[in-house]
Amino acid sequence: MRRYAFEGIHVLDFTWYGVGPVTTKYLADNGADLIRIESSARLDGLRLAPPWKDAKPGVNNSQFFASYNTSKKGITLDMSRPKAREIFLKLLPWADIVAESFTPKTLRQWELDYEHLREFKPDLIMLSTCMQGQTGPHRDYPGFGNLMAALAGFYHIAGYSDSELCPPYGAYTDFIAPRFSACALIAALDYRRRTGKGQYIDMAQYEAALHNLAPALVDYFASGKILGPSGNRAARYAPHGAYRCADEDGHERWLAVAVATNHEWQEMLKVLGNPPVDSCFSTMLGRLDHREALDSFVGQLLGERRAEELTTALQAVGVSAYPVQNCMDLHRDENLQAFGYWHWLDHSVMGPSPYEGLQHRLSRTPGELRSPAPSLGQHNDEVLNGLLGMSAAEIEQLKQEKVVF
Amino acid sequence: MGSELLKGFRMLDLADEKGALCGKIFADMGVEVIKVEPPAGCSTRAIPPFLDDIPGPDRSFYAIAYHAGKQSVTLSLDSIEGLQLFCELAATADFVVESFPLGYMDRLGLGYGKLRELNPRLIYTSITPFGDTGPGKNYKAADIITWAAGGMMYLMGEEGKPPLEMSLPQAGLHAGAEAAVASLIAHYPREIDGVGQHVVIDMQACVVSTLMNEQAMPLLHGDYLRRSGIFTGAIGGRRKTVFRCKDGYISGLLAGGAYLPSTNATIDWMKEEGAAPAWLTQQGGLKSLTPSAFMNAAEADLRELEMAEEALERFLMTKTKKEIWQNVLQRRILAAPVATVADIADDPQLAARHYFVEITAPHLKRKFTMPGAFAKLSETPVGPAGAPPQIGQHNREVYCGLLGLTPERLVRLSAVGAI
Numbered sequence: 166m167r168r169y170a171f172e173g174i175h176v177l178d179f180t181w182y183g184v185g186p187v188t189t190k191y192l193a194d195n196g197a198d199l200i201r202i203e204s205s206a207r208l209d210g211l212r213l214a215p216p217w218k219d220a221k222p223g224v225n226n227s228q229f230f231a232s233y234n235t236s237k238k239g240i241t242l243d244m245s246r247p248k249a250r251e252i253f254l255k256l257l258p259w260a261d262i263v264a265e266s267f268t269p270k271t272l273r274q275w276e277l278d279y280e281h282l283r284e285f286k287p288d289l290i291m292l293s294t295c296m297q298g299q300t301g302p303h304r305d306y307p308g309f310g311n312l313m314a315a316l317a318g319f320y321h322i323a324g325y326s327d328s329e330l331c332p333p334y335g336a337y338t339d340f341i342a343p344r345f346s347a348c349a350l351i352a353a354l355d356y357r358r359r360t361g362k363g364q365y366i367d368m369a370q371y372e373a374a375l376h377n378l379a380p381a382l383v384d385y386f387a388s389g390k391i392l393g394p395s396g397n398r399a400a401r402y403a404p405h406g407a408y409r410c411a412d413e414d415g416h417e418r419w420l421a422v423a424v425a426t427n428h429e430w431q432e433m434l435k436v437l438g439n440p441p442v443d444s445c446f447s448t449m450l451g452r453l454d455h456r457e458a459l460d461s462f463v464g465q466l467l468g469e470r471r472a473e474e475l476t477t478a479l480q481a482v483g484v485s486a487y488p489v490q491n492c493m494d495l496h497r498d499e500n501l502q503a504f505g506y507w508h509w510l511d512h513s514v515m516g517p518s519p520y521e522g523l524q525h526r527l528s529r530t531p532g533e534l535r536s537p538a539p540s541l542g543q544h545n546d547e548v549l550n551g552l553l554g555m556s557a558a559e560i561e562q563l564k565q566e567k568v569v570f
Numbered sequence: 571m572g573s574e575l576l577k578g579f580r581m582l583d584l585a586d587e588k589g590a591l592c593g594k595i596f597a598d599m600g601v602e603v604i605k606v607e608p609p610a611g612c613s614t615r616a617i618p619p620f621l622d623d624i625p626g627p628d629r630s631f632y633a634i635a636y637h638a639g640k641q642s643v644t645l646s647l648d649s650i651e652g653l654q655l656f657c658e659l660a661a662t663a664d665f666v667v668e669s670f671p672l673g674y675m676d677r678l679g680l681g682y683g684k685l686r687e688l689n690p691r692l693i694y695t696s697i698t699p700f701g702d703t704g705p706g707k708n709y710k711a712a713d714i715i716t717w718a719a720g721g722m723m724y725l726m727g728e729e730g731k732p733p734l735e736m737s738l739p740q741a742g743l744h745a746g747a748e749a750a751v752a753s754l755i756a757h758y759p760r761e762i763d764g765v766g767q768h769v770v771i772d773m774q775a776c777v778v779s780t781l782m783n784e785q786a787m788p789l790l791h792g793d794y795l796r797r798s799g800i801f802t803g804a805i806g807g808r809r810k811t812v813f814r815c816k817d818g819y820i821s822g823l824l825a826g827g828a829y830l831p832s833t834n835a836t837i838d839w840m841k842e843e844g845a846a847p848a849w850l851t852q853q854g855g856l857k858s859l860t861p862s863a864f865m866n867a868a869e870a871d872l873r874e875l876e877m878a879e880e881a882l883e884r885f886l887m888t889k890t891k892k893e894i895w896q897n898v899l900q901r902r903i904l905a906a907p908v909a910t911v912a913d914i915a916d917d918p919q920l921a922a923r924h925y926f927v928e929i930t931a932p933h934l935k936r937k938f939t940m941p942g943a944f945a946k947l948s949e950t951p952v953g954p955a956g957a958p959p960q961i962g963q964h965n966r967e968v969y970c971g972l973l974g975l976t977p978e979r980l981v982r983l984s985a986v987g988a989i
Contacts, residue, residue, distance in 0.1 A: 167763065170755045183782075195755050210828060216783060216790035228790055229783035279948075298946070301922035303899060311811070312906040315821035320812065320908040322737045323726060330812055330819060330908065331734055331799050334725035335782035344747035345595070345944040349952070351754040352575050352599050355761060356950055364949035372925055373944045375914065376591070377743045379635035384619055385911040386926075386939035387631070392911060395737040400618040402712060407723065407732040419733055421718030485710045489718040489733045492784050492794040498719070503704025504772045519789045524775040525752035528682075529767035530759055 169196020170530045174354065177202060177253070177260040178237065179244075181209035183310055183339035184294050184346065184370055185266030186233040191347040192262070193236035194523060195532035200548055201234065202253070203541060205570050206243040212541065218515040224541050225514035231538035232521055235510070239539030240548050241570055244275050248568040253277065255553050257285050261357075262350065264292040268307055269299045279365040288363040290353045294346055298369030310336025310370070317374040322381065324394030331394075338374035345373035401425065403452035404463045407489050410472040418472040419489040422463070422479070424452075432482035436475070437466045510537035545569055573600030575950035579757075581665035582606050582656075583640060586613050587713065587739075588669035588773060589697040590636040591746030592753070596665070597639035598944065598952045604663075604968060605642045606656065609989065611961040621934065627961055628931075634938055638929055639955030643969065644962035644989045647678055651988035656680055658973050661688045665753055669697040669745075672707050682768040693756045695749050695769040702770050711773070713739035720777020721785070728799040744776040808872075810879045812908060815886040820894050822905030824878055826859035832904035833859060836882065839901055845885040850878055915939075931957040965989055 174197040178189050181203070193199040203209055211230040218226045242249040257263070263282060265272055272278040272293070279291045296313055297303045314320060314337035324330035346368045357363055375382065381392040397406035407419040424430050427449060434442060443462070445451045452459050467475065472488040479486040488494065495501060496519075508520045515537075523532055549555045549569070563569040577600040583593035584606050597603040605612060617632040618625070627633075643659075646652040657680070660666060666685065668675060675681045675696075682694040696702070699711035700719070709715075717723045717735045726734040752769045760766050778785060788794045800812035802823070813820045824833050833856065840846035850856065856871075856878055886894060891907035898905045907913060920926065927942040943953040969975045969989070983989045 167759050170759045191751055191755065214783060216787045218790065220791050228786045232783070232786065297919050298923055301919045303919040306899060307902065308904055308906060312821055312904060315812075315819075315908045316906040318909050318911055318914050319736065320819070320821060321910050323734060325727070325731070325734070329728075329799075331727045331797070332812065332821070333736065333780075334722060334784065334795075334797075335780075337780065339782070340744070340780035341747070344744070344751050347751045348595055348599065348747075348754055349945045349947060351751070351758060353947065353950075355754075355758055356575055358758075358761065362949055364947055366945050366947050368945040369923070372920070372923070372941070375925075375941045376594075376944055377740060378738060378911070378914075379941050380617075380631040381738055381911050382914065382926075383635045383938050383940050384631040385915055387621060387936070390619070392737055397714065397732060397735060398737075399712075399714070399739075401616070402714075405712070405714065407714075407718065407734075409732070419718075419724075421714050421723065421733075423712035423714050425712065480706070480709045483710055485712045485715045487706075487709070487711070487715045487719040489724050490721050491724045491796075492721055492781065493788040495721050495778055495785060496789065498774075500700040500704035500706040500719070500774060501772075501778065503707075504701035504775060506772070506775050506778070519786050521779060521785060522775075524748050524772055524779055525755075526770045526772075527752065527756050527767055528769070529765065530756070532755065 167530055169532065170527070171195045171197035174198070174262070175260050176200070176262045176264060177256060179263070179265035179267065180294070181266060182211055183233065183336055184342045185264055187339070187343035188292070188294065188346040188350065189237070189264050190233055190235060191343075192350070194534060195530070199237045200256070200544070201237050201239045201539065202242050202244070203239055204241050204243045205541065206245065218518065228515070228518055231512060231515070231518060234538035235520060236535035237539060238544040238548065239542060240545050241542035243567060243570045244277070246566075246568045248563065248566070250275060250277065252549070252553070252568070254285060257282065259552060260286070260289070261354065262290045262292065266294045268295055269293070269304050283363070288357060288361060290350065290357060290363045290366070292346060292350055292366045292368060294342065294368040294370060296369070297371050299367045310339035313338040313370055313374065317371055318378045318381070322378070322392055322394055325396045327393050329394070338370055341377050342368065342370040342373040345376065398456060399423070403449060403456060404459055406460060408460075408464050408467040410467050410470050410475065413471070420467060420472045420475055421487050421489050423485040425485070429484045433479060433484050436478045436482060436484075440466060508534055510534060512537040513543060514540045542569070572955050573598065573950055573952045575599045575947065575952055576601045579664040580604065580662060581667060582659055582663045584666065584668040584670070585697060585746065585749070586669050587617065587632070588699070588742045589667055589746040589749050589771075590614050591743050592667050592695070592697075592749040593640055594636045594638065595747065595750040595944070597955045600950070600952070600955070601665070603640040604659070604964065605637060605640045605959065606645050606659070607642055607961055609644045609646055609962070609987070615961070621936070628934060628958070634931070634958045635940055637958040638940060640959055641964035641968065642959035642962055643965050646988050647680070649986065649988045651983055651986055653678060653680065655969070655973070655983070655988065657685070657688055659968070660685045660692065662972060663689065663692060665693045665695065665757070667695045667697070667749055667753065672698055672702055686766065690766060691760060691764055692766040693753055693760060693769065694766065695753045695771065697745050697749050697771045697773060699773045701772045701774070713741045716741040716773045716777055719774045721781050722777050725781070725784070725795060725797050727797045729796055733797060741773055741777050744780065745771055745773040748776045809875070813879070813883045813886050815889055815891055815894055817890045818910070819908035820886055820891065820905055821908055822903070824856070824859070824875060824882065829904055830859055832902070835901045835903050836905075839897060839903070840882065840885050843885070845881070847881050850881060927954055929954055929957055933960050962989065
């Protein structure tokens with residue numbers, strides 16, 4: 166019986182930063198043998214980005230990088246050197262998949278784009294993922310995911326009002342695109358299994374991300390309406406939003422609540438001690454019509470209460486509620502713990518380090534964080550000797566020449 | 571229409587807004603996705619806004635966007651006949667995806683343990699708000715609840731004011747896409763050894779996974795990030811990331827490190843157009859920004875950076891999003907318009923790639939333009955497979971065609987309220 170879903174699948178991975186590595190992590194955590202090809206001459210920017218072990222920067226000290234590169238091996242090749250290209254082409258027959266996330270011209274310069282690689286390996290599956298795709302006037306746009314979140318419309322649907330935007334945190338679209346590119350890669354693997362045919366996947370992170378905005382786009386094309394920010398207002402829930410509770414240990418605490426029916430509203434009022442209530446709040450329509458007054462009423466009722474206690478009490482009577490958690494709270498969250506979300510892995514340089522786990526669980530062939538992220542070039546000898554049979558002297562020579570670099 | 575990528579596989583889709591996107595991604599990849607709906611229709615059909623502002627089960631833009639290319643059958647899980655029919659359908663299916671409260675399907679005798687006896691190949695994917703073992707396993711969760719529990723909400727909004735969700739709720743979309751990936755991970759070995767499995771999706775964890783580098787910050791740097799409106803509070807600075815322009819907003823950043831060439835290109839542009847204050851263009855004008863320091867500006871330099879941001883905003887206020895975007899692309903500035911759906915609909919890049927596709931919905935006598943391929947696959951293109959279905963539109967096709975019931979039987983099942 167197979168232990169992992171992708172046992173025996175081999176991946177050569179040029180991707181860097183967020184989307185590519187998060188995509189290929191699905192394969193690696195589920196058993197694929199994956200070799201990341203990095204270089205000091207072209208360092209993955211995440212290797213220098215915080216958080217760092219002991220808050221000290223260093224190429225092998227970034228947990229940002231480590232989070233997205235579990236279960237992977239790492240070698241270093243400076244691909245601008247002709248000899249590096251030769252070594253890559255020797256590794257190619259081993260691979261089922263090649264993945265890359267440079268701007269489109271990079272692999273063409275190295276003559277390692279799909280058109281070249283398929284000549285060496287006709288059934289190759291290759292993923293290229295970049296901001297805006299391999300074609301079109303904006304294909305070489307070099308931005309980061311936070312800018313893509315603006316360009317793909319997410320900044321404009323976040324905020325208290327049109328004049329008070331509050332964007333989602335970070336490179337938001339970097340965490341939409343990988344699930345789509347992982348679907349494409351795995352389905353392409355299955356297609357190859359059935360037909361023997363490989364293929365090329367041109368993934369524009371922009372185009373994948375717009376699927377999380379689809380209803381608003383369909384609406385615009387049909388009606389001309391432009392979705393904007395709307396605070397926490399919802400059409401089907403009232404109350405709906407985050408309400409401030411009692412501070413705890415000097416920190417603000419908020420409770421997210423969503424009430425879908427009059428019955429839930431009555432139950433919520435009971436939990437809150439049956440306070441006197443304005444009659445205009447007794448129906449859903451009334452609550453929707455008087456939303457601001459409702460928010461202020463609920464805010465007053467919750468102001469002195471504790472968010473955790475309210476969550477337990479409200480959920481016990483069937484009302485949707487949960488504390489608004491900060492990043493510290495997440496590590497103490499009993500539900501994430503029960504799902505087995507947090508892991509400490511012993512990194513070769515960083516020592517025991519905190520990793521995120523998987524967001525899914527398979528009953529028969531569960532994936533897992535099979536190993537911590539590789540340090541830069543950690544598996545040079547293992548791969549060059551083990552897979553290509555190079556001698557220690559040959560490898561040392563390549564290091565001296567800064568081909569393995 | 572209909573991709574070759576996963577042609578020949580069948581999914582029963584019982585997911586609501588916690589996972590409608592899962593079946594949509596599968597339909598885009600060529601899977602025959604059958605929505606199994608209660609006779610009154612799936613709850614996603616009631617999500618506003620509606621076509622022409624007229625509510626109705628076929629008119630929700632959410633349902634139109636995320637059910638396009640699926641089929642629909644009705645089936646009452648409250649009736650014995652309905653349960654029997656579901657078992658017959660499940661025996662023919664490759665995938666089931668559901669997002670009911672934990673234990674609901676088990677109580678009906680339709681849990682994974684039961685269905686695997688009927689169909690050992692089946693991949694059965696359950697989307698849960700908080701997993702299936704913890705103290706919150708039975709918690710109810712509208713989208714905003716897992717958004718809050720997963721940590722993204724805390725980071726959106728102004729300090730002192732309520733944390734925010736987006737006006738198009740996102741948690742269920744992340745969970746739906748994760749369900750698609752995880753179902754395919756289970757699919758790959760199943761096609762080799764013929765054995766399916768149960769897949770559980772944790773929606774809260776799906777939201778945590780969008781937090782980039784923030785989740786480990788408290789453990790390694792000792793503190794957690796606060797929300798800060800349009801400012802980035804990350805990495806030891808407080809820099810503006812959204813600027814007003816003539817007709818909206820621009821996202822950008824004046825910073826050092828990887829942003830330094832972009833910052834310099836921005837200042838050069840202002841200089842060319844006579845919009846840079848003299849102090850800014852002098853040698854070492856923004857002395858706090860260096861190639862090595864992203865934004866660890868000293869106290870004394872912060873005021874200078876703020877003044878530069880003010881000058882930049884004054885400059886951008888004289889230009890439209892489109893003008894700025896053209897310059898950003900030419901000058902390789904790291905910035906982007908804060909696009910509205912109208913800007914996106916008008917984007918020449920998407921047009922050049924023929925991204926948007928038109929779907930005809932005969933029952934509404936309308937055409938809908940919607941996002942197309944989520945990726946371009948050379949051998950097996952993917953994309954929306956057809957119109958969104960009406961409630962039970964495919965009852966006859968599926969129950970008579972697939973399960974072999976007679977039309978008379980179908981009428982009788984309808985009469986007893988099973989379909």
